Amino acid sequence: MRRSKLHRYTVLTAALAGVSVTALTATTAGAATTAGASKTIKLAAGDDTYVSSTRTGAVFGTEAKLVTGKLGTEVKTSFLKFAVPAGTKVASARLTLTAQAKATGQLSVRKVQDTSWAEGKLTGAKTPALGSVLATVTPYAGSFSIDLGKSVTGGGTYAFALTSTAAAMRFNSAEAKTGAPVLEVTTEGDASPPVTPAPVKPAGTCTTGDKLVPTCGVLWGAAAGGFTDAPRDQALKDWEKLSGRTSTIFHTYHKGDEVFPTKAEIAMTADAANPRVLLTNWKIAYGSTWAKVAKGEQDKRIDAFAARAKAYGKKFFLAINHEPENDVVAKAGSGFEAKDFAAMYRHTIERLRAKGVTNVVNVMAYMGNEKWMAQSWWKDLWPGDDIVDWMGLDSYVSAEKGYYHYGNFASLLDRAPTGGGQGFYDWATTKHAAKPIMVAEWGAYHRVGKVADKSPVYQNVLPELAKRPNIKAIVYFDTAKDDEGDRDISINSSAASLASFKKLAADPIFKVKLG
Structure with missing residues (x-):
């Protein structure tokens, strides 16, 4: 812990089909949908930019436009990237663009196999290879859609390039206030990401897969004994007795050359009677800098950890810094x-x-504070869809009315940047929709000595999880005093708070078997 609208997939009444270019018109239905019906989800571009053949070192990722075509001797090519949620069964896909003026020539949409590029780094000096032409159209001013047929086949990250031999044409980018690029994916029957809560499967049927993503339900976890001298393993065991449920995720913290997994962590995750998976945070650059690690100056440290991780053998979560x-x-x-x-x-x-x-499943854990989310560099922290396995959020709320960040579980997920914009959950599920989300640290607090009932926060958890299918794990951070000694995040700061938390912990949604 450090100081410092609900996203819903849009459901359309019918799939957009027909000719290559159509005016963008659709009627939005309610949140609930009929079982078996096809639906269309609208996905924003996670990255979009353009490059120049003459200004080869320039980066245009922050501009509110995409440019494609010729301007004198200069040729410009635009790139877009979208993340389709895992498990989506795709019937068809359409790319919607908004042209700033009528074009005088044709626009081609081409497949880009390499999805590792980022809008903040892509330049004309080094661009991904362009694949086959998927569609060719003549754009007109305003919004129009391009039929991509079967180009999008299921969950995953997809990249496209916009090319033209005609005069330069301009389209709104994701940074524009309106008319941003959208990938509209029509699903087959019930295969789209759930808009309403999926039925809870019988207890015992939920298991974790290759990346520790549960097939159903939500992983339950905790870090206990924070900012105390108590051994983390014993603190967690005590917390489990208090809360009434084994913490499937055991959260610990390490830095630099510390040797981990430790003997205690190995023992805790080898307890057959209380199955647990390790989530450990590693400040790899401790005593160094991020830049030096990136240059290879801490490779000896990384290699030593690699050997220990392989010897450990079991899958585990790793949050890096x-x-x-x-x-x-x-x-x-x-x-x-x-x-x-x-x-x-x-x-x-x-x-x-x-x-x-x-066996390492990595988690990119953001702080999710509105001050930081508003910074121009906030999006530059993202290492790439091909690198990150899970998206993480560390966020807390006050149960003390009138105090800093007073709210409920929903508010810690939807906290928006200073000055306005998407909250964390909205941002994560539009920019990186294929990634499972872990609330890697969460908690309800009040000031030490000013006890407030935390029940409203705990009672809000299950309703919000039902609305937010991308959340696959929640990990509580329990301590009677935070790092500055003035906030109580413990679950038992009052009898009412503990009773409410125990009721939450007992819910069968958290009964997930480690695969």
């Missing part, structure tokens, strides 16, 4: 710029993979 926003030094050459974090994260995961580590 959680809450990086609070550590950013937005000054060129500091070694702690947001771009340095992304490079450090990418280098670490790529090196672990190169060393044959297959």
